Amino acid sequence: TTQEDPHWATPLSSFQGFEMIKILNDHPKNKSVFVHGKFRGHEEEAVVILEKTPFSEETLPFALSGETKLKVGLKNDIYGNYHGTPPAQVNGIKVSVVYPATPKHLVKYSQQQTYLVQETGDDYRNITLPFLQAEAFRIQWVYNILEHKQESERIVFEDPDKETGFILLPDMKWDLKQVNDLYLIAIVHKHGIKSLRDLTAEHLPLLHNILKKGQEAIQEKFSIPPCKLRIYLHYQPSYYHLHVHFTHLNFDAPGTGVERAHLLSDVIEHLEIMPDYYSKKTLAFCLRENDQLLAEFRKAGRVPQKSE
Amino acid sequence: TTQEDPHWATPLSSFQGFEMIKILNDHPKNKSVFVHGKFRGHEEEAVVILEKTPFSEETLPFALSGETKLKVGLKNDIYGNYHGTPPAQVNGIKVSVVYPATPKHLVKYSQQQTYLVQETGDDYRNITLPFLQAEAFRIQWVYNILEHKQESERIVFEDPDKETGFILLPDMKWDLKQVNDLYLIAIVHKHGIKSLRDLTAEHLPLLHNILKKGQEAIQEKFSIPPCKLRIYLHYQPSYYHLHVHFTHLNFDAPGTGVERAHLLSDVIEHLEIMPDYYSKKTLAFCLRENDQLLAEFRKAGRVPQKSE
The missing domain is CATH 3.30.200.40 (Scavenger mRNA decapping enzyme, N-terminal domain)
Structure with missing residues (x-):
């Protein structure tokens, strides 16, 4: 230094x-x-x-x-x-180690009461989206990866296409020592797709590409066939730049529960059936007591006030 | 010694x-x-x-x-x-340490290979349904509960309506000692709805009724509000008579993963959007090496042959 x-x-x-x-x-x-x-x-x-x-x-x-x-x-x-x-x-x-840690990090890593929120399409546009825009979450570290400024030696596979391309690399939680807890993340090159909610039929080539080439890369590098993989998105995600999780089916990874995970194959099929599925569909997810977003849902009367 | x-x-x-x-x-x-x-x-x-x-x-x-x-x-x-x-x-x-261990111990502690199967609507009709019909799984014990011949003292709530009614009772895995691992099951009175796959828009009154009255009964008996509950169906279920799971949101219960659980609220919305959603949609689920249904999917060439 x-x-x-x-x-x-x-x-x-x-x-x-x-x-x-x-x-x-x-x-x-x-x-x-x-x-x-x-x-x-x-x-x-x-x-x-x-x-x-x-x-x-x-x-x-x-x-x-x-x-x-x-x-x-x-x-x-x-x-x-x-x-x-x-x-x-x-x-x-x-x-x-997160150092220096902000108050937000302390909240993120603390144990809290959780609530299941049912976010309608309108809730997203009226409550969640304005909140995300005001917060402007820090995703410089994602751009560092996409621009090969950080972690480039960890890249398992890259498709450099600006529209349909992505970088596949091990999740922080996986140490690569055994495939039983295989955990990789595909981060899309395209900027501006915040989450599931932004996906429409126009993103189908991107999603098909991630599914196909992600499966192929994992088969090739780690000898794990597609039928042994759980491939999914989080909603809410932990950062608002589109990414897809690949975990070993036998690995009961955190965030694979029905209240947070959405199988990529389901996402693709839903967009094929109904191009605006993810802007209309009510999506359930958990919020914790200290999540700012919970306060916004409370203000809007969409979650009951704090109980004990 | x-x-x-x-x-x-x-x-x-x-x-x-x-x-x-x-x-x-x-x-x-x-x-x-x-x-x-x-x-x-x-x-x-x-x-x-x-x-x-x-x-x-x-x-x-x-x-x-x-x-x-x-x-x-x-x-x-x-x-x-x-x-x-x-x-x-x-x-x-x-x-x-188990020593000496018998062959039974070895089986008990061994992992079975699991595979993620993508069952299309046609796969259901061509592979799964004929298999279920040939097997004729025994569900007399379910009828015994519905007819108050067994476990009637465990019933938490009952709506006796023949079309939209159900019995709510604690799952075997819950000892009722604390609400942190609350786990109840709603079993519908109506016979012949084998699983998610049989649901159409005509079942919406039944599903709305289970959601509403199940939530109310749990709020009343256990003081757990709806926003603390995960309410879902399994596919594949462990028995083919329609039932709905209610678990505490903080309880990481087995079978809540995205590869098996389907939120009741999602099921209802899907049927409202598209009355035949569950007869057409591809549904992903896990099968284990010794599951008979896996052999059927293999025979049909829908799952790769056994690997090592």
Whole structure:
């Protein structure tokens, strides 16, 4: 880093000096935790996400070796439970740091009450769209990827066409160590398609192209056939530049629930049946207590007031 | 252990001598893995289940200390991803051992291959429907509930109307101890509606009635408002008599994924837009290696032959 770079531009080499403020959220089932904190001597706040890594073919031989000490908890006939202490190779964790984190990041990563909202086409135009336009969410990082300024070495496949092209790359949540939790994202080159809501029949060539070439690239690079893939869009998405998720069918990835995921094959068929389907259809999604958009739906009387 | 005890009665103190035969199943999201193996010098087979432990208030200070070394993977603007190597206190794993394991244990802990099938309207009529008719799945237990011969004490709400009525009762998976994992099922009184595929605009009064009265009954009995409920049908369902699932929105219940769940509100809107939507629309769902219906789709060339 040069003299002009802010201190937080330097990658961390450990959590030296980290001071925990609060656990924002905890997913014991996934073995992950979201923490709000600071680094001693600095004003900026940070969100740190820790997640244990899955076992892999690489690490299993270490986990199942004489180096893993076992302390028996319970032994009954053929069944035994133990606490194991495996060697270092098994114990890596995945760490994501947002630093400096804005109040919005703190909200995003906190656990909150959730509500199912039924957004009609009119709700979108009267409530959601004006809100998105006023917020002008930061998507510079998406353009950095599309312009090969960032993460270009991670690109799995690219179709450079300006209208129907896209970049396919691993999602941040996938470490590429095993295909069981394969997770890739196709980001479209075309700017200005915010979400599902903007899609019309004119985007069918783009959507067909993503489906076909995305499947082919994944078959070729990772030997996973189309019938083992779940290919879908999120509504609401986490950023408003059109992108498509590819996950392994066996992987119960976050955001694959019926209240957020829309299969790309369904999206295509709906647009074929009814070119303006996504501007008219009522779409259900979850909003959390601190989402600004929930406040907008409340103001409009479309979600009940806060209850306890 | 006494002289008569078999060698496997002694609790393990490490995995010394363990020889892995096969990974039976892998749950990367939960960071657990099921392994089939043996111990050198012994004939008996073993199933070993390894699961990483969640972060806890006890272990977090160690994970977020200077002792956790970080290796940067990717740094883009305010976002950084790292591989972390935390100290020993953070790295315990849960170990379960079945030893000796029988062939039944191996089947129980094995993963079946799953495939995403895209069933067109014609596939339904040519493959699925003839299969369902030949199988004549037993649904006497459903009729027993509808006729109050079984489980009548569990009924939460009933509308006895023969055309639009239904019985609402807790799903077997819900113990009613807390509402966080609320799970109820509405079973329609009308016979002969096998699934989503049979629904047309003529069923709209039935579907509206289930939505409205189901929501009201749950609000009244369990104080859960409609905006906290996920209300959906399964396709394929686990039995072919129309029923609707009601689960708490915060409860990540099995079968809520986009590849199986269809929101009742979407089903209603689709039938309002297009009365024959569900007889024409391609519907995606998963089938497992041992599902008879998969063999039928293979025979028809609609799913690739078995791969390894």
